[in-house]
Amino acid sequence: MTTRIAIIGAGLMGADHARIVAEDLPGASLQLVCDMDANRARNVADAYGAHDADANPSRVADRPDVDAVIIASPDFTHAPLSLSCIRAGKRVLCEKPLSQSSKECVEIMQAEEAAGAKYIMLGFMRRFDQSYVEMKRALKEGALGRPLMMHNFHRNVATPASDFTGAMAITNSAPHEFDVVRHVLGTEYATISAFQPKRSDSLVAPVYMVLETVDGQLVNIEINNNAAYGYDVRAELVGEKATIAMNPVNHTRVDSQLGQSTSYDADWRGRYAEAYRRQNRAFLRFAETGAFPDIASSSWDGYCAAMVAEAGVRALNEGRKMPVDMISKPEFYA
Ligand code: ISE
Numbered sequence: 001m002t003t004r005i006a007i008i009g010a011g012l013m014g015a016d017h018a019r020i021v022a023e024d025l026p027g028a029s030l031q032l033v034c035d036m037d038a039n040r041a042r043n044v045a046d047a048y049g050a051h052d053a054d055a056n057p058s059r060v061a062d063r064p065d066v067d068a069v070i071i072a073s074p075d076f077t078h079a080p081l082s083l084s085c086i087r088a089g090k091r092v093l094c095e096k097p098l099s100q101s102s103k104e105c106v107e108i109m110q111a112e113e114a115a116g117a118k119y120i121m122l123g124f125m126r127r128f129d130q131s132y133v134e135m136k137r138a139l140k141e142g143a144l145g146r147p148l149m150m151h152n153f154h155r156n157v158a159t160p161a162s163d164f165t166g167a168m169a170i171t172n173s174a175p176h177e178f179d180v181v182r183h184v185l186g187t188e189y190a191t192i193s194a195f196q197p198k199r200s201d202s203l204v205a206p207v208y209m210v211l212e213t214v215d216g217q218l219v220n221i222e223i224n225n226n227a228a229y230g231y232d233v234r235a236e237l238v239g240e241k242a243t244i245a246m247n248p249v250n251h252t253r254v255d256s257q258l259g260q261s262t263s264y265d266a267d268w269r270g271r272y273a274e275a276y277r278r279q280n281r282a283f284l285r286f287a288e289t290g291a292f293p294d295i296a297s298s299s300w301d302g303y304c305a306a307m308v309a310e311a312g313v314r315a316l317n318e319g320r321k322m323p324v325d326m327i328s329k330p331e332f333y334a
Helices: 012-024 038-047 075-088 102-115 130-140 166-173 175-185 273-289 299-318
Strands: 003-008 028-034 052-054 068-071 091-095 120-123 147-155 189-195 207-213 218-224 232-239 243-245 254-256 259-261
Touching: 003 012, 003 273, 012 028, 012 038, 012 068, 012 273, 028 038, 038 052, 068 075, 068 273, 075 091, 075 102, 075 120, 091 273, 102 299, 120 273, 120 299, 130 175, 130 232, 130 243, 147 175, 166 175, 166 207, 166 218, 166 299, 175 207, 175 218, 175 299, 189 299, 207 299
Parallel strands: 003 028, 003 068, 028 052, 068 091, 091 120, 147 218
Antiparallel strands: 147 232, 189 207, 207 218, 232 243, 254 259
16 A cells, blocks of 8 residues: 655755655655645646645645655744644654744644654654664664763754854754764753854854763764855764764765865755655654654654753853753653
8 A cells, every 4th residue: 555645845855855755765655745835836746746736734634635744844834734734643754843842842742642642753864874873883782881972063054044043053953963862872961051153254153062961971062054165964972982983974085186085965965865765764664554663753852852952042042051951751752
């Protein structure tokens, strides 16, 4: 049986999901592409052979010809659309963040619990990236000894909008690190501090965060959304016995004029192509069976990322270390 998937949002990520569903997801078909901009929906639908296109996102969850939904519309629509899918009993792959408000994340958790099943898988695709998979495995197998620190660098060429702020670096870009680091370490955060150096121009400066975990580890995260030179993510996990670091992902290098060079992608889609594929395959299995994939992020993980981001924004605005005060993990997500 084929799972008919609808995609809400036909921007950069929506189009990428449409491509994966149409070309790389055996067992799924691209049923619908929906975007408030009818032309954009139609263009992506045509590019990947979707059965239909629509301009009204609020109609998608209840369509009888849709079995599962991928939400890739603007951040503020994620929570209401997720809730409508839970009500309609449809499984969702929701792009991060689940919501920028931890309160809304709680509402989603409550809706899942009331429905008696998990419906939302969150698009924190880095959990499926081979580098982080190997870090988690090395830690589990004892190769590193006790983990002490994790260093993280996350650089984009330029901000997506000219009014992008340091706070947005924390709520929009950093959640990837917030999530994948707590996933790799298997712990939660206790505190967060956030700083910004001064740039010589009016562009938003990098945000540098230091987090303490409840198990006494230190995590630093640099988010530089105006790095200029390329899309670049690095990470190193330092243990008492050994360290494990992510290698740059390059398929080729150029040797020329007494030198050697490799190149950077302009954005994340190439770097994480395999992670997106694995993630979407896991989502398809989830939609088919209802069994939530162990490795994936749930609504609880979305809540945790939102809580850390909220504390991070306060730490940046107030210039001091903030506690990360989370509710206890509901039994339902244990
Ligand atoms: C962006 O917001 C994303 O969501 C991408 O997944 C990430 O890789 C990128 O660096 C972020 O800025």
